[in-house]
Amino acid sequence: MQEFDVIVIGAGPAGLMAAKKLAEGKARVLCIDKKQEIGVPKRCGEGLSIKWMERVGLKPDPSWCLQEIDGVGLYSPSMKSLEIKFNRLSGYVIERRVFEKDLAKITASKGALIRTKCHAHSFERKDGQVIVTCIEQGFEVKYSAPLIIAADGTESLAARKLGLNTKITLDDIDSGYQYEMTNISFENPSYINLFFGTEIAPRGYVWIFPKSKTGANVGIGIGGKEEKTAKEYLDKFIQNHPGLKNGSIIEVNAGTIPVGDFLDEMTADNLMVIGDAAHQVNPIHGGGIGIAMEAALIAAEVALEAIEKRDFSQKLLSKYNGIWYKTRGNSLKKILKQRHMLEALDDKYFETLAESITGDDVMLIAEGKLAASAKMVIKKLVRHPKLVSVMLKYLK
């Protein structure tokens, strides 16, 4: 049985980034993934902002940064549009398959060992170690380490098997469905477009994330409790959209997005949980690549301390919990509150919002700036008392 300092379960953005940092710190690290190819299937709209790349020390690379983005078009249920033009390049639609493979190559070059088609299915604590049993390319293998980092996505098995409560209700999940389409047309390839409305995407939105002038990820996220499927809503939207309805579909992706609250406790003895496995995504738009990589860096820093002190107790590892909540969790909690506010609005109020507010106002709401949003609401929407009362209830 091969022994490591850390075994990272899952080679998505969270797992790879954690493994990279651990290897840079000279830890003996194994990162495994049940997929046979890193980054495939992508299950992602592939939007990544520059702000996130800067935070986690990534340089945009032309091999995976496909389309520059410098604005957002927001569409109300009746297709009134609100344009937000950023003063500078704000991000990219990336080719995630290439991005993740690149990250894997860098991680391996730092000394981490990566294994694909390696499905971890059981975890046993024994004498201060965790023995992980996997099916690797059809054969059972066992690996052991005193520390497991669970980066195995929304349906995380590792965290649950090692004793954390990772339960998530349908209320806290969005169901995502997406086509990568080609031979389609849209106004501006440097804009991402988002479409709202209860008939279009209940509790969510449809997105068009351009990857070129004629190709885009066209996807939808809806509340997990809806009777109709996300695919049904998406197909209907595409049929009603003149620029999309004759397009071709070259890839289909589906997945769940944990848009509810994050795990309160993300550590146990011998265990840290990061990324989607800890439900660390932006509760309003569901983006999680950047958040997952940032959490990975924080967790890896604490893990290196644990390795140095040979202390893998929950007490030491929970430093990660505290640092993450301070760095990101608490501000995401505010955004979660804003999401609950938006959910209380029906289509009529969205129309009112589309008529009354500007792109800058939308940014205040999206960034969870509660006090500034409240001021804006009072100033601009004072003629719509019901809307004001809904918003203030949540902004308080």
Ligand SMILES: Cc1cc2nc3c(=O)[nH]c(=O)nc-3n(C[C@H](O)[C@H](O)[C@H](O)COP(=O)(O)OP(=O)(O)OC[C@H]3O[C@@H](n4cnc5c(N)ncnc54)[C@H](O)[C@@H]3O)c2cc1C
């Ligand atoms: C439809 C959709 C669109 C999205 N669009 C965007 C977007 O545009 N921008 C954005 O920032 N975010 C987006 N997200 C969210 C984003 O994809 C996730 O937040 C991000 O992938 C989280 O990274 P992660 O490494 O935590 O998890 P994942 O990327 O899910 O990686 C987890 C890995 O663990 C592996 N694994 C699971 N179980 C095991 C096991 N037992 N053994 C071994 N390996 C295992 C999986 O194969 C997987 O590779 C979207 C999500 C969906 C579903």
